Each structure stands twice: as structure tokens, then as C-alpha cells.
Amino acid sequence: MTSTLNPKFTFETFVVGAANRLAVTAGRTVAxxxxxxxxxxxxxxGSGLGKTHLLMAIGHSAKxxxxxxxxxxxxxxxxxxxxxxAIAAGQGDAFRRRFQNVDALLVDDVQFLTNRKEMxxxxxxxxxxxxQAGHQIVLTSDRPPSEIADLDGRLISRFSGGLVVDMGIPxxxxxxxxxxxxxxxxxxxxxxxxxxxxxxxEFPNVRxxxxxxxxxxxxxxxxxxxxxxxxxxxxxxxxxxxxxxxRGGGAAPGGDEFSxxxxxxxxxxxxxxxxxxxxxxxxxxxxxGEGYRTTRLERLLDQETPAEVDAVIDAYVQDVERxxxxxxxxxxxxxxxxxxxxxxxxxxxxxxxxxxxxVRGGAAPxxxxxxxxxxxxxxxxxxxxxxxxxxxxxxxxxxxxYNPLVLVGKSGLGKTHLLHAIxxxxxxxxxxxxxxxxxQAFVDELIAAIxxxxxxxxxxxxxxxxxxxxxxxxxxxxxxxxQEELFNLFNHLLDxxxxxxxxxxxxxxxxxxxxxxxxxxxxxGLVAEIGEPxxxxxxxxxxxxxxxxxxxxxxxxxxxxxxxPAPTVRSLAGLVQRVxxxxxxxxxxxxxxxxxxxxxxxxxxxxxxSAGLRTSGLVVSSAxxxxxxxxxxxxWPAPADRVIEESR
Amino acid sequence: xxxxxxxxxxxxxxxxxxxxGRSGKTTNLHYVYGRVPEARxxxxxxxxxxxxxxxxxxFLPIDLGQISGxxxxxxxYTVPGQVYYNATRRLVLQGADxxxxxxxxxxxQLDESLESLQNLQSNLLEHGVxxxxxxxxxxxxxxxxxxxxxxxxxxxxxxxxFRSVPSFPADALHGKGVFETLKAxxxxxxxxxxxxxxA
Numbered sequence: 001m002t003s004t005l006n007p008k009f010t011f012e013t014f015v016v017g018a019a020n021r022l023a024v025t026a027g028r029t030v031a032x033x034x035x036x037x038x039x040x041x042x043x044x045x046g047s048g049l050g051k052t053h054l055l056m057a058i059g060h061s062a063k064x065x066x067x068x069x070x071x072x073x074x075x076x077x078x079x080x081x082x083x084x085x086a087i088a089a090g091q092g093d094a095f096r097r098r099f100q101n102v103d104a105l106l107v108d109d110v111q112f113l114t115n116r117k118e119m120x121x122x123x124x125x126x127x128x129x130x131x132q133a134g135h136q137i138v139l140t141s142d143r144p145p146s147e148i149a150d151l152d153g154r155l156i157s158r159f160s161g162g163l164v165v166d167m168g169i170p171x172x173x174x175x176x177x178x179x180x181x182x183x184x185x186x187x188x189x190x191x192x193x194x195x196x197x198x199x200x201x202e203f204p205n206v207r208x209x210x211x212x213x214x215x216x217x218x219x220x221x222x223x224x225x226x227x228x229x230x231x232x233x234x235x236x237x238x239x240x241x242x243x244x245x246x247r248g249g250g251a252a253p254g255g256d257e258f259s260x261x262x263x264x265x266x267x268x269x270x271x272x273x274x275x276x277x278x279x280x281x282x283x284x285x286x287x288x289g290e291g292y293r294t295t296r297l298e299r300l301l302d303q304e305t306p307a308e309v310d311a312v313i314d315a316y317v318q319d320v321e322r323x324x325x326x327x328x329x330x331x332x333x334x335x336x337x338x339x340x341x342x343x344x345x346x347x348x349x350x351x352x353x354x355x356x357x358x359v360r361g362g363a364a365p366x367x368x369x370x371x372x373x374x375x376x377x378x379x380x381x382x383x384x385x386x387x388x389x390x391x392x393x394x395x396x397x398x399x400x401x402y403n404p405l406v407l408v409g410k411s412g413l414g415k416t417h418l419l420h421a422i423x424x425x426x427x428x429x430x431x432x433x434x435x436x437x438x439x440q441a442f443v444d445e446l447i448a449a450i451x452x453x454x455x456x457x458x459x460x461x462x463x464x465x466x467x468x469x470x471x472x473x474x475x476x477x478x479x480x481x482x483q484e485e486l487f488n489l490f491n492h493l494l495d496x497x498x499x500x501x502x503x504x505x506x507x508x509x510x511x512x513x514x515x516x517x518x519x520x521x522x523x524x525g526l527v528a529e530i531g532e533p534x535x536x537x538x539x540x541x542x543x544x545x546x547x548x549x550x551x552x553x554x555x556x557x558x559x560x561x562x563x564x565p566a567p568t569v570r571s572l573a574g575l576v577q578r579v580x581x582x583x584x585x586x587x588x589x590x591x592x593x594x595x596x597x598x599x600x601x602x603x604x605x606x607x608x609x610s611a612g613l614r615t616s617g618l619v620v621s622s623a624x625x626x627x628x629x630x631x632x633x634x635x636w637p638a639p640a641d642r643v644i645e646e647s648r
Numbered sequence: 649x650x651x652x653x654x655x656x657x658x659x660x661x662x663x664x665x666x667x668x669g670r671s672g673k674t675t676n677l678h679y680v681y682g683r684v685p686e687a688r689x690x691x692x693x694x695x696x697x698x699x700x701x702x703x704x705x706x707f708l709p710i711d712l713g714q715i716s717g718x719x720x721x722x723x724x725y726t727v728p729g730q731v732y733y734n735a736t737r738r739l740v741l742q743g744a745d746x747x748x749x750x751x752x753x754x755x756x757q758l759d760e761s762l763e764s765l766q767n768l769q770s771n772l773l774e775h776g777v778x779x780x781x782x783x784x785x786x787x788x789x790x791x792x793x794x795x796x797x798x799x800x801x802x803x804x805x806x807x808x809x810f811r812s813v814p815s816f817p818a819d820a821l822h823g824k825g826v827f828e829t830l831k832a833x834x835x836x837x838x839x840x841x842x843x844x845x846x847a
Contacts, residue, residue: 257827258683262712264831268838269659269715 005063005073009056015181016289017174020050020167024289027054027138031061032339034069034104034136038163040127041138042145045167048205051140054167055106058138062104068491072099073106080112080119100129104136111141111148113155120152127158170206175199177282178206179213188217193229193267198236212236229267230260276309277301283313292320293345319346326356332464366435366465369423377544378414378421379569381536387528391418394499395425398467402526404490404500406473408507409530412570415503418530419469422501426467435462436469443475443482450481462489467499473522474504477513490521500525533569538562541569545576546590556592564599575599659720661837662743663830666768667750668760669729672789675820676750677708677724680830683823684710705740722834729764738771746783746837748829751808753790753798753817758807765808779811783836786815787829792822 011031016024023045029037045051059071074082086095099105105126113120130137144166145151145159170178179195198216203209215235220227227235280301284294296316300309323343331338337359342352375395380388387409393401405422407415423436437445449458462468468489476483493500504511507529508522533541539562546558561579566572582598583590665673674694681692690709705725712720725744727737741747749768751761769779788804799807801817809815814832818825 257823258685258688261827261831261834265712265720265834265838266715268835269718269720 005056005059005071007060009053010060011057011290013181013185014050014053014057014289015170015174015178016285017170017177019170019174020045020054021289023054023165023167025291026163026165027058028061028291030104030136030138031058032065034062034066035134039131039136040159040162041136042141042159042162042164043138043167044141044144044164046169046205047142048207049167049169050206051142051167052108055108055138055140059104059106062136067495068488069103070101071104071106072102073108075108076110076112076119079107079123080116083119083122096126096129099126100133100135102130102135104138105130106138108140109142110139111143113151114149117152120155124152124155124158127155131158169202169204172199173281174285175203175209177285178209180282182210182213183217186217188220190216190220190232191226191228194227194232196266197229197232201236230263233263279313280309283316287316287320287346291344292323293347296347316346319349322349323352326352330356330359332460365433366461366468367437367441369420369427369434369436369469371424373417373420373424375421375425378417379533379537379540379544381534381538381540383531383534383537384409384414384418387418387530390526390528391422394422394501398426398429398499399497402528403494403497404502404522404525406508406522406525406527407501407503407530408505408527409503410505410532410568412568413530413533414569415530416471419471419501419503423467423469426499429466432467433465434467434469435465436467436471438471439473439475442470442486443479446482446485459485459489463492465493465498467501468493469501471503472505473502473508474506474511474514476518477511480515483515483518487515487517487521490518494521532567533572535562537569538566538572541572542576545573546580554591557590557595560592560595657718659715659718659838660723661721661745661834662723662725663746663748663833663837664741664744665724665726665748665750666737666741666764667729668752668757668764669731671729671750671752671757671761671764672818672820673726673729673748673750674706675789676748676787676818676826676829677706677726679820679823679826680710680724681708683827688712705736724830731763731767734767734771737767738774741768741771742775744782745840746785746833748785748787748833749808750787750789750818750820751804753788753804754793755797755799758799758804761808783833783840784811784813785829785832785836786813787818787820787825788815789818789820789825791817792819792824 011024011028014024023043026038026041027043030039030041043051043054056073059073062069063071083095086092107123110123113123127137139159141148144164145156148156176196176199179199183190183195194216195213198209198212201209201212203212212235216227216232219231219235280297284297284301287297288294294316297313300312323346327338327343330343337355340355342348342355345352375391378388387407390402390405391407394403394405407418409415420436423434426432427434446455446458449455470486476486490500502522504522507527508514508519511519514522539558542558542561561572561575564572564575566575579595579598580590583594586594588594665676667673677692681689688711690711693707705727708724710722710724712722714720725740727733727740747768749765751757751764772779772782786804786809788799788801791798791801801815805812805815814836816825816829816832818829820826
């Protein structure tokens with residue numbers, strides 16, 4: 001039942017003047033920090049003065065600032081209708097739950113609460129629930145709460161407890177600005193002075209002003225000739241409002257001559273004086289409405305004949321644009337710092353640059369992938385082919401194909417290696433900010449951030465990353481807050497097509513302690529399993545490890561080790577390690593024979609040891625302390641003799 | 649010369665009707681006075697001799713009300729036409745934003761018109777104003793007189809309007825051309841203001 005927000009009704013298209021500045025400022029504040037400042041915000045004004053526009057603008061702005069917010073806009077009538085439908089369907093509770101989970105509820109035209117006792121009670125309950133949960137509620141009405149007939153006193157006090165603000169009829173300058181903007185939007189252009197004539201009429205609301213503009217547009221289109229000020233005056237009946245005094249004395253003979261003169265002078269003044277003044281005033285209104293300081297422009301108005309008006313305005317706009325860019329950049333790093341006044345004062349651009357520089361310097365990038373795991377060193381084979389090709393797809397088109405990518409496999413199979421390898425490759429892209437870290441570190445960072453009251457900063461740090469890679473996602477189990485944060489971060493990054501990669505020891509849906517919403521999101525991408533290393537993988541790993549140990553890779557040794565059963569890459573590396581250490585201990589070269597001796601405890605066919613001597617196969621480190629012959633078991637029974645007696 | 653005051657949001661235009669004696673400057677003002685609604689006009693001050701000749705000057709303030717947010721006022725002055733009141737003329741001319749030169753269309757008054765025009769030029773120069781820069785319009789008054797007595801607007805243009813400023817045939821007594829003249833000078837004055845602010 002919720003109405004969609006009209007895309008035209010944004011703050012950008014809202015003309016701000018003295019009559020609505022307070023309401024707009026409050027609206028902007030609410031959109032920036034829903035639920036925390038003016039809650040509820042109650043806006044009232046006569047019909048056609050922009051309540052709905054402002055309400056929708058709040059919705060648009062809040063959504064633009066935090067896309068995950070759940071925002072509902074609806075008129076009171078729609079709300080009532082939805083309520084009745086829900087009650088009729090026996091879904092009253094579901095209805096209440098639905099609205100209680102809204103982050104910002106925008107209700108239009110609440111004056112229709114009159115004579116609706118049950119809806120008043122419902123709305124009271126909802127307002128209380130939303131307030132308690134810190135969720136924003138914005139209401140509009142054509143009159144203040146206290147004047148809505150028959151309204152529950154508790155609702156009045158609720159509404160009045162936030163901010164009640166009104167919007168008045170726009171003044172002349174604002175009317176001119178509105179007309180100009182709307183004429184621009186329609187691509188209509190008028191002779192100088194025409195719109196000013198229309199603006200002189202004190203229409204009771206903007207809607208009627210638009211009606212007058214429509215008449216002008218239509219008239220001009222039909223007549224195929226530019227409309228004169230006088231024709232405009234006749235068309236909208238502006239005469240009376242424009243010069244009441246003239247009409248008062250209009251009875252005098254030849255009064256028309258003077259009126260005509262007055263009109264001509266008005267047009268001329270409009271062309272001459274007001275041309276630049278209007279430009280300045282318009283700029284002041286616009287930027288003031290957007291929350292920027294306009295001292296520089298106002299100073300222009302104090303001068304009699306300022307020079308270079310347009311140049312000053314252009315320079316001002318450039319400064320504002322720069323501030324905007326800075327504020328946006330800072331907002332990504334530290335939302336609190338972006339709210340500083342210096343980002344709203346075009347006369348302090350230099351200071352703003354400095355402040356942005358400080359934030360930039362202070363915002364450490366998220367942990368980067370480790371250089372110890374290059375992609376080139378990742379051994380691939382049939383056992384991990386799926387994961388490896390998925391990784392390549394991710395590297396080629398991050399965020400496009402497999403998002404998220406979840407690498408699943410037992411410990412020691414190289415998940416971490418592949419994760420960091422992906423991270424390193426992604427980090428090569430221009431402008432990439434790759435966050436790659438263990439889940440434990442992620443949790444610890446969040447705890448530290450909560451402790452230091454810098455959660456916003458922490459969030460911003462990750463939000464600006466172009467890829468997030470988390471190792472051992474199962475460690476999130478039981479960490480509700482981190483799961484919540486990850487959930488939001490996940491959505492934020494996914495919305496912007498940023499790549500997400502995770503590793504887990506098992507299929508996500510088999511992991512305990514993970515919230516369903518996280519599991520389902522992990523399952524939503526590609527879950528690639530890495531199996532026990534096959535021969536290809538083992539050979540590659542061996543080549544690398546032996547190469548690292550600078551041991552000459554004797555083909556026999558290679559074949560032997562590659563054929564040894566090893567459930568994980570890590571254990572294979574461990575085997576090599578043992579052989580190499582043993583060789584070092586015995587001061588012998590690393591050979592297949594030695595390896596067999598070390599790993600199997602059996603002498604090679606042409607072994608050096610006498611046939612009678614059998615060793616346990618245990619590796620004894622040369623540095624070990626077990627030197628005493630008495631403490632060593634030197635003679636072990638042959639394997640065939642090693643009978644384990646079953647105890648019955 | 650403070651034509652537009654943005655601080656107090658006021659526009660004040662001082663327009664001086666200049667010309668030889670008996671050319672109809674005061675008549676112009678009287679006609680305007682008669683057409684301006686009472687609420688909008690100030691008291692017309694006229695210092696006249698017993699024979700109804702302007703002794704000092706006429707002064708007619710007109711309040712045009714709020715125009716584009718500016719309280720707009722026009723002050724219309726006439727100067728005494730007679731040659732011997734030059735000091736007064738110079739005084740009135742001071743701070744003028746625009747000048748309407750009212751010429752008598754009668755052929756035999758042409759020399760007086762020329763003389764007055766030269767006098768205007770020298771008086772402006774005394775104030776350090778170049779006649780070529782000051783907004784000026786010509787009005788050829790008394791066009792209602794018999795054809796044989798007067799020069800046509802074209803002839804008067806040839807004789808007087810060296811600078812090709814806007815010129816208007818008029819019959820000030822009956823109002824023909826009065827507001828056209830006023831409108832033209834107002835536009836010139838206000839346009840000059842625009843040029844000034846753009847510079």
C-alpha cells in the first residue's frame with residue numbers, strides 16, 4: 001500500500017525561501033540523522049505549499065545517504081486503508097510489525113485523523129514504538145496538531161514533543177525563483193519581466209502559482225510569439241496585486257496612461273536592476289537552502305553597483321562544489337567529520353582542505369592482503385580447479401560474476417593462500433582498496449572501535465573498500481554484533497558491485513552460530529570447495545617447498561614424496577620439512593632414500609644400515625636432548641612382530 | 649549621483665526637463681501630475697512669476713511603489729527657461745540622471761532652442777558631465793500648432809538632434825507625447841544603471 005516516492009520531489013528541486021527555510025533545514029537534518037534529532041518532525045502548512053514535496057525529499061535524501069534504510073511513505077488515508085485491510089484479513093499483528101520495523105516513516109496529511117479514534121490509538125502506539133526504537137517519524141498536516149479537531153491529547157503532546165514547524169506562503173523573491181526554475185524545467189523562456197509580473201500576484205499557494213505559469217506557457221505556445229509583460233498581467237490578472245495604489249486612483253481620467261507607464265518602468269527595472277540582483281538573490285536562496293554560508297554573496301547585495309557579479313557567483317559555486325567533493329570524500333572516511341561547519345563555508349575552503357587532509361591522513365586503509373601469498377605460487381590441480389577458476393573469474397571481473405565467492409575446505413588446503421592471492425591481484429587495479437584479513441582480526445577491530453567510540457569511523461573504513469576478503473568466516477559464530485555489522489557491510493558492498501570473498505572450513509549452511517541472513521547471503525554467491533591435494537598439486541607444492549629449502553630436487557625424491565599420502569597441503573609441506581631437517585641433522589643431502597628412511601622408518605633396499613639394526617623411524621633432532629643411549633629404545637621388533645594384544 | 653541604493657532598496661531617478669523659455673516644460677509636468685493617482689504623487693512645487701513663468705523650478709515627485717522589491721521614486725524637475733536664470737538651471741541640473749530637452753516646434757523659436765541646447769551642454773560640463781554620456785531625449789512640443797508655423801519632427805531632428813537621441817513630437821497641453829517622452833527617458837536612465845552594474 002505504500003506509495004513510491006515521486007522522483008521529482010527532492011531537495012534539489014525544492015525552492016527554499018524565508019517562509020520554509022526552517023522546515024527544510026529540519027527536514028535535511030532528519031534525513032541525515034534519522035531518529036536522532038527531531039523525532040517526530042511535524043510539518044504543517046496550507047495546501048499546495050510543498051508539504052508532500054518536502055516529505056518525499058526527506059525520504060529520497062535519507063535513502064541516498066543510507067541505502068539500507070527501510071523508508072515508508074504513505075498518506076494517512078493509505079495507512080488507514082492498509083490497517084483496515086489488515087484487520088479484515090486477521091493480520092493486525094503483522095501490520096503493526098511491518099510498520100514498527102520501518103527506519104523512517106513518512107505520513108502525509110494526518111489532519112484526516114479527525115474522528116478516527118481507533119486510528120489515533122493505532123498511530124499513538126506506532127509513534128511510541130518507533131520513538132523507542134529510535135526510528136524516525138515525519139508527519140505533515142494542513143494545520144498544527146493542536147488544531148486538528150478531536151485529536152487525542154496524548155497524540156498532540158507526542159507530536160509536539162519533537163519539532164513542529166510550519167511553512168508559509170513564499171515571498172516575492174521565492175516566487176520568482178520558483179517560477180524561473182519551473183519555467184526552466186519546462187524549457188520555456190519568457191521575456192524579462194514577465195515572470196516577475198506573475199510573481200507579484202500573491203497566490204495563496206504554489207500550486208496556483210504553477211497554474212498561472214501553465215497558462216503563460218500555454219498562451220505563449222499557442223500564440224507562437226513571446227509574451228509581453230502586459231499580456232501576462234492580463235492573463236493572470238496581476239494588475240490588482242501589482243499596483244493597488246494605482247488602482248485606487250484609477251478613477252482619475254487618464255489613469256491608464258500612468259498604469260501603462262508603471263508597467264513599462266517595472267519591466268525596465270526588472271531588466272536593469274533586478275537582473276543581477278535576482279541572480280544573486282537566487283544564488284543566496286539556493287545555497288542557503290542547501291546549508292552553505294552565503295556571506296560572500298550577501299555582501300554583493302550591500303554594494304550599490306557591484307562589479308563582476310557573475311564572476312563572483314561562479315567562483316562561489318566552484319568553492320561550494322569543492323566543499324561538496326571534500327565533504328563527500330570525508331564522509332566516506334569519517335561521517336562525523338563531514339558534518340563540521342568548515343565544509344559548509346565557501347569562504348573557508350582552505351581550512352576545509354586542511355580538515356579533509358587530516359581525515360585522509362587519519363583514516364588508515366583497511367588491512368591489506370599479505371604479500372606472502374602470490375597467485376603464482378598457488379598450486380592448482382583437479383582437486384581445486386573450481387576454486388582456482390572462480391578466483392580467476394573474480395580477479396578478471398570483480399563483483400560481476402561470483403559475488404560473494406566462498407572458498408570451502410578443510411584446514412591446510414590453501415584457502416588462505418588463495419584468498420590473499422585474490423586480494424593481491426584485486427589490489428593491482430587502479431583505485432582499489434582491498435580489505436583482506438582474518439575474521440578474528442575483523443572482530444577484534446570492531447571491539448576496539450566500539451571501545452574507542454569510533455564505530456562510524458570503523459564502518460567507513462570498510463565501506464570504502466572495493467573488495468572485502470575475510471578468512472575463516474566461521475569464527476563469526478556467536479558474535480552477534482559483528483554479524484550485524486558484516487550484514488550491513490555486506491549489503492552495502494554488494495549494492496555497489498564490490499567483490500566479497502570468504503573462506504570457511506565447511507559449507508556455510510553447515511556452520512553453527514551463523515545467522516540465517518548471513519548464511520543465505522554466503523550461499524547466494526558461489527561456494528567453491530577445495531579438496532585434498534591431488535598429485536599435480538602435491539608436485540607443485542613440493543617443487544616450491546624444496547625450492548625454498550634449496551634442496552636439490554632429485555627426481556626419485558620428488559616422485560616418492562609426491563606419492564606419499566598427504567591429506568592437506570600443509571601436511572605435505574610438513575613432510576618435506578621433516579626430511580630436510582633430518583638431512584641437515586645427519587649432514588646428508590636430501591635424497592629419496594633418506595626421505596623414505598625418515599618418513600617410513602625403513603631402510604632403503606640398498607640401505608646403509610646393517611640389516612639387524614632397526615630404528616623406530618622416529619626423527620630425532622640433532623639438537624634434541626635425547627642422547628642418552630640408556631633412554632633410547634634401539635631395538636624394535638620387526639613390524640610383523642609388532643603384535644598388539646587385544647585385551648579382552 | 650545615487651540612483652539605486654541597494655542597502656535601503658530604493659531607486660531614485662532625477663529627470664530634468666530642459667529647454668528654452670515657454671517651450672512647455674511645466675506643461676509636461678502638469679499633465680503628468682494630472683495623471684498620477686493621488687496616492688502616488690507628492691505635492692507639485694511650482695515657483696512661478698505673476699505671469700506664470702517658472703521663476704525658480706518645478707518639482708514633481710512620483711512614487712511608483714515597490715518595483716522588483718525596490719521603492720521606486722521619480723523626481724521630475726523643470727528649469728526656468730529664461731536666459732538670465734542660468735545659475736538656477738545649473739543648480740537644478742546637478743545630479744540629474746536624465747534630461748528631457750523640450751523644444752518649441754515653431755520655426756521662429758529654433759534659434760532659442762539651439763541656444764538652450766548649447767547652454768545645456770555647457771552647464772553639464774560645469775558639473776563635469778559630458779552631454780554625450782547623459783541620458784537625453786528630445787521632445788518637439790506644440791506640434792498641434794498650424795503647419796505653417798512649425799517645423800516637422802524630421803526638420804527638427806535635422807536641426808537639433810545631433811546625437812540622434814530618441815525624439816517625440818508632442819502636444820503637452822493635451823498630453824500627446826508626454827508619457828511617451830517620460831517612458832523613453834526612464835528606460836534610458838534605468839538601462840544606464842544596468843550597464844553600470846554590469847561593468
